[in-house]
Amino acid sequence: MANTLLKFGLPLAIVAFLYQAVLRDLIFLTIGVGKTIEPISNFPYTCRRIEDPRLSACEDMFLSDATRQLFLACSEPSARPQWMPNVARFNHSGRSMNDAVIAMDIDKPIGKGSFEYRVLRTVSYPVEKHDDANLHLVGMTGNDSPNTIELLLVNNKPSRDPHTGTILDNEAQGANSTIEKFITGPAATTMKHISTHHHTRIATPNNIATAPGISGFYITNDHGLHKTGYMHTLSQVFGLGDVTYCDTSTTGETDCHKLAGGISFPNGLLYHPQHNLLYVPSSANGNIRVYRPSFTAGSSIPTLTKIHEIHIPYPIDNLSLDPHTGDIYVPCLPKALEMMAGFEDPYNAFPPSTVLRVRRTGDLDGQGQMKYEVEKVLENVGGKDTPLPGATTVVRDGKTGRLFLSVGLGDPPARDRAILV
Ligand SMILES: *[C@@H]1O[C@H](CO)[C@@H](O)[C@H](O)[C@H]1NC(C)=O
Ligand SMILES: *[C@@H]1O[C@H](CO)[C@@H](O)[C@H](O)[C@H]1NC(C)=O
Numbered sequence: 001m002a003n004t005l006l007k008f009g010l011p012l013a014i015v016a017f018l019y020q021a022v023l024r025d026l027i028f029l030t031i032g033v034g035k036t037i038e039p040i041s042n043f044p045y046t047c048r049r050i051e052d053p054r055l056s057a058c059e060d061m062f063l064s065d066a067t068r069q070l071f072l073a074c075s076e077p078s079a080r081p082q083w084m085p086n087v088a089r090f091n092h093s094g095r096s097m098n099d100a101v102i103a104m105d106i107d108k109p110i111g112k113g114s115f116e117y118r119v120l121r122t123v124s125y126p127v128e129k130h131d132d133a134n135l136h137l138v139g140m141t142g143n144d145s146p147n148t149i150e151l152l153l154v155n156n157k158p159s160r161d162p163h164t165g166t167i168l169d170n171e172a173q174g175a176n177s178t179i180e181k182f183i184t185g186p187a188a189t190t191m192k193h194i195s196t197h198h199h200t201r202i203a204t205p206n207n208i209a210t211a212p213g214i215s216g217f218y219i220t221n222d223h224g225l226h227k228t229g230y231m232h233t234l235s236q237v238f239g240l241g242d243v244t245y246c247d248t249s250t251t252g253e254t255d256c257h258k259l260a261g262g263i264s265f266p267n268g269l270l271y272h273p274q275h276n277l278l279y280v281p282s283s284a285n286g287n288i289r290v291y292r293p294s295f296t297a298g299s300s301i302p303t304l305t306k307i308h309e310i311h312i313p314y315p316i317d318n319l320s321l322d323p324h325t326g327d328i329y330v331p332c333l334p335k336a337l338e339m340m341a342g343f344e345d346p347y348n349a350f351p352p353s354t355v356l357r358v359r360r361t362g363d364l365d366g367q368g369q370m371k372y373e374v375e376k377v378l379e380n381v382g383g384k385d386t387p388l389p390g391a392t393t394v395v396r397d398g399k400t401g402r403l404f405l406s407v408g409l410g411d412p413p414a415r416d417r418a419i420l421v
Contacts, residue, residue: 037334037352040380045403047380048113055102055117058406060207060268062142063106063395064149065323067186070104070115070395070404071151073137085156085175086138086206086222088232092158092170099137101151103188106397106404118189122182125193129165132157135180139207139268139318141217151182151191152208152217174227177205179219179246201244201256203227207268207318209278211293215249215300218259218278220266236284241266243280243291247300259304260291268318268393274326275360278304281316281330288312288319288330288358290370308370310358317393324398328358331394331405334379354379355394355403378403 040047057075064071075096082094104117127133136156143150159168159176178198182191206222224240226232235241241263246256264284271278271293278291290308295301314332321328332354355378362371395404 037354038376038379040378043378045378050114051112052114054119055104057096058102059138059393060140060318061320061393061395061404061406062140062151063320063397063404064142064144065397065399066144066146067149067188068105068107069149069186069188070106071140071142071149072102072104072406073099073140073153074102075099075137083136083156083158085170085177085227086204088228090170090175090228092167095132095136095158097132097134099135101135101137101140101153101182101191103184105187106402120184120188120191123190123192125180126196130157130160130162130176139205141208141210143210143212147185149184149188150194150210151184152210153180153182154178154205154208154219155180155196170228172228174203177202179205179208179217195248197246197248197254199246199254199256201225201258202246202254204232204241206266209269209271211271212273214302216245216247218269218271219244219246220263220269220280222265222267222283224261236264239264239284241282243269243278243304245302249300255301257301259302260289260306263289265315267316268320270319270321270328272321272326272328277307279310279319279328281312281319283315283317283333286312286314286316286332288316288328308372310372310374312356312358312374314354314356320393320395322396322398326360327396329377329394329396329403330356330358332356352380353405355405 055074057077057080058072060073062071076098079094079096081089082091083089101120102117103120104115106115108116110116135153138154138156140151140153155178156175158170159173160166161168178196179202180196181194183194184191203225204221204223204227206220209218221242221244223232223235224242226235226240239262242258243260244256244258246254248254264282266280267283269278269280278293280289288310289306291304292307293302293304314334317331319328319330334352334354357375357377359373361373393406
């Protein structure tokens with residue numbers, strides 16, 4: 001019996017587990033079986049692409065409503081498949097040396113549907129032995145105000161020997177990801193470096209969230225502490241991604257603590273100031289986890305209590321907030337495998353995209369549950385002439401109702417971003 005169990009039971013158990021954990025998500029979420037994808041003409045938007053090679057592979061965006069600038073963290077599409085530590089690409093010789101934050105004036109249209117923009121020069125970024133002269137951008141967030149805008153960026157630089165500066169075997173070691181803080185202002189042309197945050201718990205940072213009145217920041221580690229190897233791969237199956245908080249209240253110190261785990265590929269998290277809640281999406285199995293942060297007296301590290309999970313049957317990328325309405329905009333990847341094909345071959349893949357809006361409609365229902373309404377605001381079937389390739393970030397300008405979409409992975413220059421008016 002025991003033998004038979006071992007012979008058949010165990011593999012069956014493993015297959016069943018894999019089906020549960022991987023295949024079900026893969027079939028129903030990642031491949032997108034059973035999803036009807038609607039054409040863009042069903043939605044009340046007119047879309048256009050901004051065709052500009054400098055505005056390509058923009059992984060993330062931050063809208064400064066106070067100064068009417070859209071900040072974009074841009075790279076080069078051809079470099080993404082070579083160097084993208086978040087998805088285990090470690091060919092450092094193929095990394096982009098042109099990543100930059102771009103400030104776009106969204107109220108100053110020019111040319112064929114574009115806007116005035118400036119490529120921000122970094123000031124006081126300390127280029128030491130263990131640094132590249134330029135940043136390697138992925139996720140970004142900011143704190144907005146009329147005179148000063150604080151930008152927090154994920155910087156995926158290669159690991160180097162701290163004494164000689166020689167690049168180490170990053171395939172084995174993983175990248176040396178840091179969070180960089182800069183400040184900039186209205187009509188920005190430069191951004192001034194304030195601090196570098198480096199910690200073992202800043203391991204596979206995907207994105208960052210800040211909140212008013214706290215002296216630190218939240219990040220998602222999309223693969224937990226597993227930077228490389230088979231545990232990096234398996235971390236998605238076993239849900240080893242986490243939410244980590246880094247306290248910076250002691251000058252010069254970065255003190256990071258894991259607050260929540262068990263998440264498969266957590267991505268662009270969002271702190272919602274009106275709700276005082278942290279929303280954490282998954283790029284592997286969908287849904288948005290809702291956490292309430294709380295601080296106890298005498299501690300600068302919050303705790304997170306999970307209070308809800310918003311059902312969204314799509315892999316999700318970065319969340320963004322419309323500060324005017326409090327709605328959350330959610331870019332989804334209805335066909336994630338096509339998205340991955342786009343990553344490998346950026347010039348020949350045209351995946352569809354979906355944008356959802358999540359609106360809180362009530363505090364608590366009879367079961368003590370939060371109430372949310374999820375609505376599709378835009379969709380696009382994909383294809384060669386699509387104005388909207390699979391979008392990784394969507395930002396809504398509450399003042400004008402426009403949506404700005406960008407594609408971070410492998411978007412060709414001709415299809416970098418779509419502006420919807
Ligand atoms: C690594 O990147 C370089 C530069 O783009 C390229 O020439 C090389 O073929 C890449 N190596 C691998 C193993 O893909
Ligand atoms: C990683 O970056 C930090 C902060 O810039 C630096 O102190 C450290 O030496 C670097 N480590 C490696 C292995 O590159």
